[in-house]
Amino acid sequence: MFLFRLWNCFGGYVIIKIKGEYVERLLNQASLNNILLWDVKKKNEQELEAKIDVRGFFELVKLSKKVKCRIIVVKKVGFYFSILRLKKRSLFAAGTVIFIILLYVLSSFIWAVQVNVNDDELKQKIIKDLQEWGIKPGVIKYNIDKKYVIDKILLNYKNISWVELYVKGTRVVVEVVPKEPPPLLKDTKPCNIVASKDGVIEEVITLNGEPKVKRQDFVTKGDILISGRIPLGEGKGEILVPAEGIVKAKVWYQRSVKVPIVKITKEYTGRERKILRLKIKNNELYIYFKDIDFNKFDEINLKSITLLPKGLGDVKGDLIIYREYKDKKEFIGVEGAKEEAQEILKQEVKELSKNKEIVKHNMEFYVDNEDNSVIGILNLELIEDIGQKEIIQ
């Protein structure tokens, strides 16, 4: 019964009313002529309601003339009639077909390439190479030779252990697992330890090699601190070893900063305008929704969308917000400027003395009358490891 209903849904059927003196006769005629009728209901003495399929209907009309009955169509149901109705609304039907075709065509292109790997540098490299090998926005997704690309990636990048490529909708996803780099072998090449900065030696701890400097020695950049050449005595030559050791030295730093007495800060007025920027290849098109009468403003990019991929015209859309601001002048005075300069210099000290020992630091402040600003000078003395390996040629 279910199949029968499904069939009628596609084929289409008609709900009819039969009016006449002796409607049973028409039913008998119908059953004799093998016409299928169903859900026959008596409405009143001279009226029947029934359902009949399309082909049967026309035969029944012929029969009804013989037995003098009238047939009235109440309703047309089914897919068959829906199509007939669509024929009258051809533009609507065409639109539907075009929509489906467009959806199919557009979804058969690649719109984005996504590489899943932690290393950002590797990611950019792979994306670039994929473009060369034909995996880029705009290519047809059915043409992607998965095995070829995977082989290509594995061959070209030695530090990749596993690659998987799949198409998810209109996106190509490349999963890459990089190899863990093997542990670094100790450098066995003979080398010296040289000074990377000027300074006064505080402490020399030699692990391998021959120390060339001692405490209180002044060294300049490039001087050999621990030598990898060890003489074996007169006339016996020398052996070369990789020098190793820690050389701590006092190093001086000087930093200066200039802070104007009148401080200029940005103050946002709260007025914002959203605009749309279309990038068509190298041309930019700005679409303004409202006039912009800002003197000074910041540009913030909210969202970038690819409207058409590279192969299909390359159109990108950016949603941009312009935020207006005004310069706000604030007189902070000599003391205020000094405080600010001190704050900046303190920050500088913190940065320079990371993992290092501070021996001495002092700050001096001068007022510059020409520029209406305060100049702060920082002198910093640190003890740090200045050793640097240099291979012996």
Added chain:
Amino acid sequence: MNYNDFKDKLAEKLDLPKEVLINLPLITLTGDLALSVENFKGIIRYEVDSIVLNSSIGEIEILGENLFIKYLVSDEVRVEGKVKKIIFKD
């Protein structure tokens, strides 16, 4: 022995369905909700509370409430509704 008696006996001996051989109507009842008649020969009268069918053994009258014909093909009719009585008239 006439032809019908012969067929009756043949059906009995060979264990064949009688309605096929002797052309009897086959009436199937589903509780009192539905009734289907195969091998019928036409509708004589059709009302909401009674349907009269013609068959090889005479008229079959079905009495009930809210009767309607579920479907109707050349040799089978199915009636649904509340069936109360089935009367055979020679």
